[in-house]
Structure formats: C-alpha cells, structure tokens
Amino acid sequence: MIKALITVHYKQGILDPQGKAVQHALKSLQITGVHDVRIGRHIVLTFPDLSRNEAEDQTKKACEKILSNPVIEDFEYDLVENDS
Amino acid sequence: MKFGVVVFPGSNCDHDVYHVVKHVLNESVIYLWHKDHDLQGVDAVVLPGGFSYGDYLRSGAIARFSPLMTEIIDFAHQGGLVLGICNGFQVLTESGLLPGALIPNLSTKFVCKTVNVRVENVATPFTGEYETGACIRLPIAHGEGRYFAGRETLEDLESNQQVVFRYVNPSGKISDDANPNGSLKNIAGIINKAGNVLGMMPHPERASESILGSDEGAGLFRSMVNRMVTV
Numbered sequence: 001m002i003k004a005l006i007t008v009h010y011k012q013g014i015l016d017p018q019g020k021a022v023q024h025a026l027k028s029l030q031i032t033g034v035h036d037v038r039i040g041r042h043i044v045l046t047f048p049d050l051s052r053n054e055a056e057d058q059t060k061k062a063c064e065k066i067l068s069n070p071v072i073e074d075f076e077y078d079l080v081e082n083d084s
Numbered sequence: 085m086k087f088g089v090v091v092f093p094g095s096n097c098d099h100d101v102y103h104v105v106k107h108v109l110n111e112s113v114i115y116l117w118h119k120d121h122d123l124q125g126v127d128a129v130v131l132p133g134g135f136s137y138g139d140y141l142r143s144g145a146i147a148r149f150s151p152l153m154t155e156i157i158d159f160a161h162q163g164g165l166v167l168g169i170c171n172g173f174q175v176l177t178e179s180g181l182l183p184g185a186l187i188p189n190l191s192t193k194f195v196c197k198t199v200n201v202r203v204e205n206v207a208t209p210f211t212g213e214y215e216t217g218a219c220i221r222l223p224i225a226h227g228e229g230r231y232f233a234g235r236e237t238l239e240d241l242e243s244n245q246q247v248v249f250r251y252v253n254p255s256g257k258i259s260d261d262a263n264p265n266g267s268l269k270n271i272a273g274i275i276n277k278a279g280n281v282l283g284m285m286p287h288p289e290r291a292s293e294s295i296l297g298s299d300e301g302a303g304l305f306r307s308m309v310n311r312m313v314t315v
Contacts, residue, residue: 010187014187014232017266067141069142
C-alpha cells in the first residue's frame with residue numbers, strides 16, 4: 001500500500017496571520033529561537049492498489065487540481081510504503 | 085429578466101437573493117441545484133453567499149467542481165452575466181473565472197459588520213445605476229475575504245478598471261482603517277476582463293430594502309435588469 005503524505009502551505013511572501021499568532025504564543029511560553037511560524041495543511045492519500053509511479057501521478061494531479069490553489073499555495077509530498 | 089440562484093450544500097444567502105429579485109425587483113427567478121446540468125434559460129446566474137461544503141479545504145474549492153459549474157463556466161465564456169457574492173466570489177476565483185484568491189482575514193477573525201464601499205467603475209452591467217465614486221454602505225460577513233493576487237495580476241486589474249468596489253472610510257478615502265480584512269489595495273469586488281463576471285465580498289442582497297437599514301445594494305440588481313432590457 002502506498003500513502004502520499006502531502007503538505008500544502010502559503011507561498012513565501014504571503015503573510016500567514018495564524019502563523020504570526022502562534023509565533024507570539026510560543027514567545028509567551030518562553031519557547032525561544034523561533035524565527036518564523038508557517039501553518040499549512042497535511043493531507044494523506046491512501047492508494048491500496050496502485051504502483052508507486054501511478055500513485056505519484058495521481059497525487060500530483062490531485063495537488064495541482066484541487067488540494068492546492070496555485071495562486072496562493074505551494075505543495076510538497078512524500079510517498080511511503082505502508083503495509084497496514 | 086430571469087435570474088438563476090445557484091444552491092450548493094451550505095449556501096445560506098440563496099433565499100435572500102431570491103427574495104430581492106422576486107419581491108423587490110419583481111423579476112423572474114429560479115433556484116438552480118448544483119448537481120443539475122441545466123441553466124434553464126436564465127439570463128443571469130448568481131452564486132450566493134454561504135459556506136458551500138462547509139468551507140472544507142478552502143472556501144469555494146469543492147463547490148467549484150459541482151456539476152452545474154461546467155455550464156456556468158460555459159455561460160460566462162459566452163458573455164452571460166454571472167454575479168458571485170461572498171462565498172460566490174470565492175467559487176469564482178477558485179474556478180478561474182476571476183483572477184486572484186480570497187484568503188483568511190488578516191485579523192484571523194470572522195468579520196460581520198456594515199462597511200463603506202466605493203463604486204470604482206460604473207461602466208459595468210452591475211453598476212450602471214451608480215455614480216462613479218459613489219460611497220454605499222453594505223454588510224460584510226466573512227472569515228476569508230482578504231483579496232490576494234500577484235503583482236502582475238494586480239497591475240492588470242488596475243489598468244483595465246477591473247476593480248469595481250473598494251473598502252473606504254466614511255469620507256470615501258482608501259485607508260488601512262477602512263480595510264476590514266487586509267485585502268490588497270482595499271479590493272472588495274472585481275470584474276473579469278470581458279466585463280460579464282463580477283465577484284464581491286459585501287452583500288448587496290442584504291441591503292436592498294430600507295426596512296433593513298439600507299437599500300443601497302438594490303442598485304446592483306437593478307443595473308443588471310436595466311442592462312438586459314437595453315441589450
């Protein structure tokens with residue numbers, strides 16, 4: 001079984017107000033050294049029957065067509081083999 | 085003139101638009117179920133406000149793939165009038181009928197209040213009833229209304245007079261204080277290059293009768309009717 005672990009986040013240069021709010025919270029918790037916080041979305045697609053190449057092809061299509069909006073977001077993904 | 089109001093699961097301003105068209109304008113109006121594939125001969129399509137598909141993923145991202153959107157995109161490409169209000173605006177940007185995107189408000193909070201909006205372009209089928217620079221008061225109610233677009237797109241919008249509405253202060257001036265959501269250039273509504281698809285975050289249908297505090301939004305719907313009559 002192949003799982004696609006997808007992360008979608010704002011493009012660099014777009015202010016992420018949620019990230020900023022969390023950054024302030026971290027500071028008040030004395031968690032130090034954090035320069036920037038960006039919040040994104042984590043999506044997992046499970047492909048029980050596809051080959052790795054087929055799964056990658058479908059994942060890419062999904063990311064480009066609906067899971068991310070190219071005007072504001074970038075995406076990254078990892079494909080992992082998973083027996084369960 | 086026959087209006088069609090699209091109903092997505094989660095639309096909640098569809099009845100308001102229907103009411104204004106039918107009972108304030110005395111024009112013909114029908115609901116269009118998002119799963120159908122038939123615009124039933126309407127002259128204009130309205131994508132209403134609400135929370136289609138619970139705003140899952142991104143506002144408008146899933147509604148954009150509803151079956152009826154295929155017909156709406158064709159209708160728009162053929163010059164048909166399409167108005168997207170609030171969530172409808174988000175569906176229009178997601179579908180690519182309008183450029184840019186609507187992202188969470190800079191405050192990270194849902195904003196529900198009446199704002200001052202300046203009419204920037206009256207040479208559209210949606211604003212013919214207004215005067216250039218007119219300031220009208222319209223309600224907004226959204227969590228994701230911050231208009232964003234890349235620099236090139238913004239320059240295009242400005243040079244083609246595609247910015248139709250902007251948030252302004254009570255004296256009609258653009259200011260950060262008057263910007264309720266962090267929209268670039270205080271943009272509240274834009275039109276496509278061809279001039280037949282308008283998206284706006286404020287709700288004209290909630291300000292179309294004086295008993296509701298303002299009827300300054302009714303001019304938008306009247307403009308559409310007048311346009312159809314004169315075409």
